[in-house]
Amino acid sequence: MSDRKVTSRRISRNVAIAVAVVVGAFFVVLAVSKPRTDTDISTPLLGQPAPEVVSDLVGGGEFDLSRRKGSWVVLNFFNSTCVPCINEHPELVVFDKEQSTLPDGAELVTIVNDDTDDAVAAFFEKNGGGWPKVRDPDGTIAVSFGVARVPETWVIDPAGFVRVRYAGEVTSNELTARINGMKATP
Amino acid sequence: MSTKQSSLKSWPVWAAMGIIVVVMLVFGALRDSGPSTQAERVDAIAQRLACPTCDGESIYVSRAPAAEAIRNEIARQVAAGQSADNEIVAYIEQRFPGSLLLPRAEGVDSLVWILPVVVLVLGFGGLALAFRKWRDEAEAQATEADVALVAESLGTTESSEKNDRDDD
Numbered sequence: 001m002s003d004r005k006v007t008s009r010r011i012s013r014n015v016a017i018a019v020a021v022v023v024g025a026f027f028v029v030l031a032v033s034k035p036r037t038d039t040d041i042s043t044p045l046l047g048q049p050a051p052e053v054v055s056d057l058v059g060g061g062e063f064d065l066s067r068r069k070g071s072w073v074v075l076n077f078f079n080s081t082c083v084p085c086i087n088e089h090p091e092l093v094v095f096d097k098e099q100s101t102l103p104d105g106a107e108l109v110t111i112v113n114d115d116t117d118d119a120v121a122a123f124f125e126k127n128g129g130g131w132p133k134v135r136d137p138d139g140t141i142a143v144s145f146g147v148a149r150v151p152e153t154w155v156i157d158p159a160g161f162v163r164v165r166y167a168g169e170v171t172s173n174e175l176t177a178r179i180n181g182m183k184a185t186p
Numbered sequence: 187m188s189t190k191q192s193s194l195k196s197w198p199v200w201a202a203m204g205i206i207v208v209v210m211l212v213f214g215a216l217r218d219s220g221p222s223t224q225a226e227r228v229d230a231i232a233q234r235l236a237c238p239t240c241d242g243e244s245i246y247v248s249r250a251p252a253a254e255a256i257r258n259e260i261a262r263q264v265a266a267g268q269s270a271d272n273e274i275v276a277y278i279e280q281r282f283p284g285s286l287l288l289p290r291a292e293g294v295d296s297l298v299w300i301l302p303v304v305v306l307v308l309g310f311g312g313l314a315l316a317f318r319k320w321r322d323e324a325e326a327q328a329t330e331a332d333v334a335l336v337a338e339s340l341g342t343t344e345s346s347e348k349n350d351r352d353d354d
Contacts, residue, residue, distance in 0.1 A: 044280050114251035139255020140262065146281030148238035148252040 045162045051144035058133040072106035073156040077147045079113045080123040085151045088169040095172035228261045238282045
């Protein structure tokens, strides 16, 4: 066999080995990586001043987040047809009830996402929840927070800074424990 | 006319074509397309961003609520006239990480743009070298042994042809 053929075979073999290693590494990474299951997710807004939230309330009135400084505020992005939102709702009712009994309890606020006033009003009338429901008809508030899917729950501290972002369903206990923890270690 | 002389005569044409292509590319890349309307700006920005709730759709194409909300935000910022296109894209990308359809031409991301060009140049370079090598091989001079072999072969053929004619 000529030298040229030997060299050519050697190059082909090395290239094949390199490709096999890359493909193998790719499969290993896919096999080892764990799917994301946590609801407490990151955002560039963590530790930053919360975006402006100024809008009308369902049923009348206005809401301005900057006027809530001094209180812990929990913003819940919601849609009355979203199943996780419906599942989560009883937990929010419990959370709101518990917080309203505390002198420094958090204020729960719903941000209505792509929904009508009538549907939202009917949902809350049926399932309870007397907290403010803020209209977001053009999605400005959702975009400013980077919310694409509901439900999402954001915790804003009394200074107006974003402290926690939850994607998906939350429980009353989880929210309460988290806020109490942050109150204890500001 | 030899191949070398032919290629020497044709290279100015190729060089001129190359220069024209380069000039057109540079002109196309740098030319100012002039002021666009606000709607065109919104569309152009929306085409650079991926819908955060859909698979394989841009903000421009998607009818999803999240995409519509982002389009509204882009339109609001364009109307406010306070941000350049890249600033608006950066704002959306910060809120919705991974929404950039095209990677930036900076840092590690720039490899996405540089590597294809490098591979293309190396490919053409390799082909040029290969073609030159094949051409040189094709123009190889016959050795004395080759000449002798051919002469011997021709002699054999001529004598056999002569024998054939004599037989006739």
